[in-house]
Amino acid sequence: xxxxxxxxxxxxxxxxxxxxxxxxxxxxxxxxxxxxxxxxxxxxxxxxxxxxxxxxxxxxxxxxxxxxxxxxxxxxxxxxxxxxxxxxxxxxxxxxxxxxxxxxxxxxxxxxxxxxxxxxxxxxxxxxxxxxxxxxxxxxxxxxxxxxxxxxxxxxxxxxxxxxxxxxxxxxxxxxxxxxxxxxxxxxxxxxxxxxxxxxxxxxxxxxxxxxxxxxxxxxxxxxxxxxxxxxxxxxxxxxxxxxxxxxxxxxxxxxxxxxxxxxxxxxxxxxxxxxxxxxxxxxxxxxxxx
Ligand code: NAD
Numbered sequence: 001x002x003x004x005x006x007x008x009x010x011x012x013x014x015x016x017x018x019x020x021x022x023x024x025x026x027x028x029x030x031x032x033x034x035x036x037x038x039x040x041x042x043x044x045x046x047x048x049x050x051x052x053x054x055x056x057x058x059x060x061x062x063x064x065x066x067x068x069x070x071x072x073x074x075x076x077x078x079x080x081x082x083x084x085x086x087x088x089x090x091x092x093x094x095x096x097x098x099x100x101x102x103x104x105x106x107x108x109x110x111x112x113x114x115x116x117x118x119x120x121x122x123x124x125x126x127x128x129x130x131x132x133x134x135x136x137x138x139x140x141x142x143x144x145x146x147x148x149x150x151x152x153x154x155x156x157x158x159x160x161x162x163x164x165x166x167x168x169x170x171x172x173x174x175x176x177x178x179x180x181x182x183x184x185x186x187x188x189x190x191x192x193x194x195x196x197x198x199x200x201x202x203x204x205x206x207x208x209x210x211x212x213x214x215x216x217x218x219x220x221x222x223x224x225x226x227x228x229x230x231x232x233x234x235x236x237x238x239x240x241x242x243x244x245x246x247x248x249x250x251x252x253x254x255x256x257x258x259x260x261x262x263x264x265x266x267x268x269x270x271x272x273x274x275x276x277x278x279x280x281x282x283x284x285x286x287x288x289x290x291x
Contacts, residue, residue, distance in 0.1 A: 001258050002151075004230070004265045006143075009150035010273035014059050017284055021060035024287075032287035033062040034092040034118065034279075035084050039077070039103075040070035044236060045096045052094070055276045061283060064090070074103045078111050085113040091290055092118035092283035097168075115289065118282035121168060130175055136282045141173040143274030144209065144230055146281070148183040153207075153228055153263060156185040161201050163218070163251070164211035165192040169232055173209050198222075215249035220256035229257055229264045232271050 021031050034056050038049045049065065056063035066080065077095075084093045093116045099105050109117075114124040120136035128135030137145075148155060160177045164170030170190065177186040189201050193212075202208055202222040210218045211232035223229060233251030250267030258264050265271055 001261050002263050004147055004151055004153075004228075004263050004270060006147060006265060006270040006273040009147050010143075010277035012150060013146060013274075013277035013281060014055065017059045017280055020284060024291075025060075029291055030089070030287070031060055031062055032056075032091050032280075032283045033064070033089055034094065034283045035064045035066060035087075035090045037066045037068070037077075037080065037093070037095045039068045039072060039096070040100060042098070044234075045098070049096050051272075052276055052279060055280055056283075059280055061280065070100045072103075074107060077103060077108060081108065081111045085111075085116060088290075090116065091287040092116055092279075094119050094279065116286055118279055118286055119168075120172075120282060126167070126172065129172060132179060132181075136285070137176065137278070138168050138172045139278040139282065140169050140211075140232060140271060140275045141176050142282070143276075143278035144173060144232070144271060145176055145183055146278060147230075147265070147271070147274045151263065153183065155183040155207065158186050158206035159189070159204055160186040160207040160209065161189045161191060161205035162209045162211065163191045163198070163202070164209075164213070164232070165190055166211070169211040170209075173211065177207070177209075210251035212251055214251055216251070216253040218252040218257060220253070220260055223257050223260045225260050226262045227260065229261050230271065231265050231267050234267060234272065 036049050053063045053065050084090050093112050095108055109121045114122045117125050117136055120138035125135040129137050162170050162174045174188045174190040178188040191198050191201055199222045203224055207228045209230045213233055215235045231250035231252040235249050236246040237249050239247040248268050
């Protein structure tokens with residue numbers, strides 16, 4: 001069993017981007033600028049946004065963090081997004097999800113200029129991805145594709161099972177893996193909460209992407225010997241032995257599943273860092289297109 005080390009692969013992506021940023025500076029061009037919006041005081045969201053801002057700094061990007069109280073109205077938030085859309089010094093906009101219940105996620109996603117939608121959630125970018133046209137690919141599935149590419153995992157002709165059909169992870173992942181690309185060219189089964197005999201599907205898989213948000217859901221009995229397992233899940237579970245008061249669990253029962261795998265991602269240190277690397281790549285691309 002080998003580890004799909006997301007920290008290592010993300011470092012390689014960031015190094016390439018850092019050099020590219022130096023290249024922009026050398027010819028007197030503006031460096032990429034990401035604006036991140038964080039609403040409320042959700043601890044996990046604050047941690048993710050802080051990691052994204054830190055990654056921008058490490059890579060030589062400019063970043064702006066805009067924090068708002070949970071009481072911000074949908075109209076006020078949409079106005080802020082319009083300001084960022086119209087601000088020529090901003091290349092990428094990300095709104096950290098989830099949003100407070102009184103704000104419609106769909107309206108917020110649609111308000112972002114598709115040319116600045118570096119999370120790749122806007123319907124225009126999702127449509128482009130489905131058609132295989134260039135655009136912004138949702139950061140987590142894009143990060144997983146970069147991870148597979150980094151470790152040269154053979155995917156062509158393989159049977160991939162994706163568990164979870166969300167618009168930001170599972171569904172785009174299934175489309176990317178089935179695309180006529182490298183990585184890609186998989187035969188894909190997309191499983192979800194209404195799937196029958198999930199275990200039987202998983203057992204046939206050469207590649208499993210677990211993105212359902214249920215800690216340690218995927219057990220050894222569900223995994224074929226030699227499978228590649230990608231664990232997208234991150235759930236905070238109460239743990240009084242930790243200083244933070246919680247530990248992070250993935251959707252895969254790592255201890256029992258890992259010995260059966262050819263490759264597996266750890267949690268943390270697998271998909272998480274790659275999501276950030278993909279976000280940076282999208283932001284760089286947005287900047288290049290605007291230059
Ligand atoms: P979501 O809640 O939007 O979607 C979960 C999906 O899982 C749904 O489509 C549902 O049909 C399916 N599902 C639920 N229970 C199931 C079951 N018992 N069997 C089969 N399918 C089932 O979640 P999401 O936003 O896609 O995120 C999934 C997980 O990935 C979460 O733990 C989230 O925190 C994590 N995540 C991690 C990253 C990262 O960077 N590592 C990024 C995004 C999300």
